[in-house]
Amino acid sequence: MEKSLLGKVALVTGGSRGLGAVTAQALADQGADVAITYVASAEKAEAVVAKLKAKGVRALAIKNDQADTSAAKPLIDEVVAYFGKLDILVNNAAIAVQGQTVDDPNLDVENLDRQWQINVMGPVSVTRAAAPVLSNGGRIIFIGSLLGTQVPFQGAADYAGTKAALIGYAKGVARDLGSRSITVNVVQPGVMPTDMAAQVLGDDGAPDALLDLHPIRRIATLEEVSALVGFLAGPNGGYMTGGVLDVAGGLSI
Template identity: 45%
Template sequence: MSNTGNRFDGQVALVTGGSRGIGAAIALRLAADGADVALTYQNNGERAAEVVAGIKAAGRRGLAIRADCADTEALTGAVDQTAATFGRLDILVNNAAVFHFGKLDELELPAVDQTLEVNVRAPFVASRAAVRHMGQGGRIVTIGSNTGTRTPFPGLALYATSKAALAGMTRGLAHELGSRGITVNLVSPGPTNTEANPADGPNAEYFASFTAVGRFAEPAEVAGTVAYVVSPEAGHVTGTEIHVDGGFTA
């Protein structure tokens, strides 16, 4: 894990869906850089506890909150609990997402509803709750997807729709919150080596061939980009989408 010192010392971050994959990597990177970190999880409390243990091993305070991001009350409560527990909230990373794969005539409406609730409405709800606690220098980052820009495979339309919507939300909130000193950005990974999408899994070689570098990203590479975007030196970066996709969308 890269450690750039204590540039987030005294700051508090909340990472939704932070118990595994990219979310866990982000939570641990922010802790390594000095932040106290809360994370939400839905089902796997054991994995969430492991991430919290890693945060504490970095010398920071950690907190795992069970919350279904499709539940507005639960998600808002997680934001408020983070601020109440740690006394402030400086960084929100909207990472939680669901993925339903299927062509137009294969997807049932409950899958459509859940995708929009978790991937689009939840980041909006969490951001609305978070800004009540944020002051000058606040940071909101949402994790998007390269499929929101380039969708070359059948069966991705629903997921791509949800991720493309985040670009508009990011631009709009950047203008709305800029006068308050809060930046809003979108970090969009491409194929990334996680349990849900392993670099040695079925069709992985095919997906990697769409990138310029010919490989999957590691979660730490996405986390490093997030760490920059929420850092003090990125105070003039807002309303933009940064692709961490190995050139997939180039």
Template identity: 55%
Template sequence: MATLKNKVALITGGSRGLGAATARALAADGADIAITYVSSKEKAAAVVDELTALGVRARAFHNDQADTGAAPGLIVNVVEHFGGLDILVNNAAISVEQGVAVDSPDADIDEWDRMHATNYTGVIAVTRAATKVLRDGGRIVTVSSGVAARTGVPGLADYAATKAGIAAYTRGIARDLAPRGITANVIQAGLMETGMAPPDPETLAALTSSLAIQRQGRPEEQAEGIRFLVSPTASYITGAVLDTNGGYTA
């Protein structure tokens, strides 16, 4: 199917995990693909090779989302290379475990600041820059997490806050962008192999046992939620949260 032919999609954090799976899914639907990476240059190049083999244009851009000042330049570079922008998938994120219990170690303050910058202010910076050039009828999908609605285990308070905050932001911009026919939605993803630091085995077992579908999801499965929300058939859906987390929030 070529439902996204002549569309240009930017997927942040597209060198691995859910970002790479989303890039493949949208390329299979005909979209030209820009992905960003921070340190995985070789992995990003490999994804680009996969995408071009599907017959679409693709390019990887180095961008550290924690550097909010770099967002406008990223968008300019994407538009200069591809000639426009139709779809933004805010996928890049990091996780730092930090609890407030007496016996819980504090994260390094620089790590804590970097997580908030990457997961929250960085997403806003990229989105604000993108909306200046996003074509009417465009799509924005931001990857949140089931922990935004149900934390479930200790040590995730700050990470959960960044994800809940960006979901609220998305509901707001859905109102702002509706007159241009641009939709903005969230998927609340769940456990999967993404390349981020996995939970310790005990925590992973506890999280898996709390799911309705008691296994980790595959990135390709969760990318289908994004694929749907950026498709023409989702034109009347905006400001919504789609759970793709195996029933973690059920």
């Protein structure tokens, strides 16, 4: 594989599992040194770091709770202190609280509010902290969701709202940082084989009714989504900014 990111430093939030871990490995495959964040499982995070180092790159796991916006600047400071710079920021960390309609009298407001804090204010605070130190020509990539622009089922209003918020924010950041040739884009996956999806869909996975809405009748692979992130992070993504790119099997058409 061409080492198009050799000499670059990337930060992937929520990189200890799921799409974050696969994305971290995809960036390392292209030669980037990679920092990841995790909340609870140091063991899982260090296992990812070991895989990254085995690819011949520098790697670091940092415990960071994205719900705490005051932790964003210390996170960025630690990345820059360890690697010397930051070129690529992948805002991946998020949670999914779904399943209740907004008129449910037992609506779980506490966890829905926490979802807004983690999914919106988390990446906002990390982006604000990273922007002043991000290298000119750098990349910011938000992991959104197809639900940010298309909501094909009930019980996802707040989650969809958090992902829609990222779109407007990313476009504004793209405008703010464009003079420094920093690109800012949103990648919108559909359903993926992650722990977070399993929590929403249950052990049976995506139901037939949901799959039937897809022209390509299957869920995305983590590698398909991470490949798009890798493209946007690389040199061929240098003239794409403010974009919202779906990796969802055509569910949005």
